[in-house]
Amino acid sequence: MSILVIGEALIDIVSSAGSPDRYAPGGAPANVALGLGRLGADAELLTDVGDDFHGGFLLAHLRESHVRVHARPTGSTSTARALLSTDGSAEYEFSLRWDPDASLVDSGEWTAIHVGSIAAFLSPGAAAVDSLLQRGGDSSALLSFDPNIRPSIIGDRQLALARFESLATRVDVVKLSDVDADWLYPGQSADAQIDRILRLGAKLVALTCGSQDSILSTASSRVRVPAGAVKVRDTIGAGDTFMASLVHDLQGAGSHFENVDEVVLADLGENASRRAAITVSRAGADLPWAGEEGA
Template identity: 45%
Template sequence: MTTRATTDIEVLVIGEALVDITATGSEVVEMPGGGPANVALGLGRQGIAVALLTRLGSDARGSAVTRHLERSGVWVLAESFGQGPTSTAHAHILDDGSARYEFSIHWTVSRESLPVRPRTIHAGSVAAFLPPGDEVVLEQIDRLAPEIVTFDPNIRPALVGEPRRARARFEEFARRSTVVKLSDEDAEYLYPGLDEAGLLALVGGLGPRLVALTRGARGAVLAAEGMVVEVTGRRVAVADTIGAGDTFMASLVVDYPALHDTAFTEQKLQDLAIRAVDAAAITVGRPGADLPWSVELHPAS
């Protein structure tokens, strides 16, 4: 664990960190993961001063996750450590590169005051839905009152509860958010049968300034201030899709703050979407949640 001055922190990520146990055929590999932790990893690799509030056990897996994040510049807050085992997700890679998960999640989070005052808080995934920690995530957002809140529900049906409860909790977070990203699978779980236009209007009506919908290989749609832009997916040899949505989200968290106090244009939305899709394409081209570094996203000309 490392310490830093509070003035160093641009983004606080609140959410689960865990170990992905990936089975591909007879091979089993353990790698640090968890949607919010992956977003924090991606931010650190892009040079953003980022802290993570999570829940890790004082065990070998918790230590491995911490080292992994710290090597990419993430400050794992001391309030993240507790008793019991570190959470795990067993990812079974299917023939098309997608992953089917089985979870062992222990989600609690500290109610203590935190040594950070970030401009942006990012939250989402299991941490937004799974008690008892879900309520505390909202409490921390309300206590810290950041200028920008970004949210990715990253729905895991086996963990978030039945759709009606999950939808109500999603909307609680969306009302506090500046930027909301959903995948097409998230949207179908939360609002089955609703078309894209209806979804973007509904979620935007809850209060976010920017709404993003990712569509896997078909790219993404961004909506803001009455404008909607679409970006096609990139052709890439897919290793697996682990971390793709988290990479897209990290890109938005990095790029949005520069636009927060300006009016959107279609070109600005297009640029946001293109950078996020391009970043996600790098991640799906290699195994696991191996999010891109700044040098990969901004190579020297």
């Protein structure tokens, strides 16, 4: 059985002072699918790309990482311009489309279904996300969600919060960054933010804090996992690597989290942090392959 990822694939246009623009494949859900394929999982991606050069490049890139892509290429491919600061962090400007054809996905069983980022919020494709999550909820698949909040794209905060919480009630795992959490729940501590998401129904919440600790929590156990020391080239794809690692290590768990104690949470967090450290040590969303040191 395979892991189904649902979400956008796009071209990152990376801009930094004093350097020419760099073009690279991206999109948070596409990165998660790519990361899963590179770790040896049987990964599928339902997405929406154009029939232009960028679309063909994306499809080839994903297939080289052993991802089976479901898409009907037409029109122009989405882009995200990443503006890099001197510390390697990125801000984004988007030109987007999101209207996938859910009929391309067969009715097979999956060990996990992951949804994320802009695709979870943007119509008309958000309806496909809901439909496939419903199908996953009727099975034993692990369901996961990473909002990867982009305020300039998803619009009104209250509407976005309602959508986030609606999805969080339907999944087993929610992973988000501290920036995401502070936008959704401003003025609250990390522990309070995590507690609120757990009360919505998620079985496991992972909160990443950049170069600081990450926090992984169930209703009964909570651990803080230090980020590994690494020379950062840029942070593009770091959170997606963390997410792919969690899905890879939890696939098959379904809704059975009774045995996810502090030891298991620490192992999950350490694996994810170690894999993310590989990604940030090199340019762009170049996620690790199975067999790489640390992966």
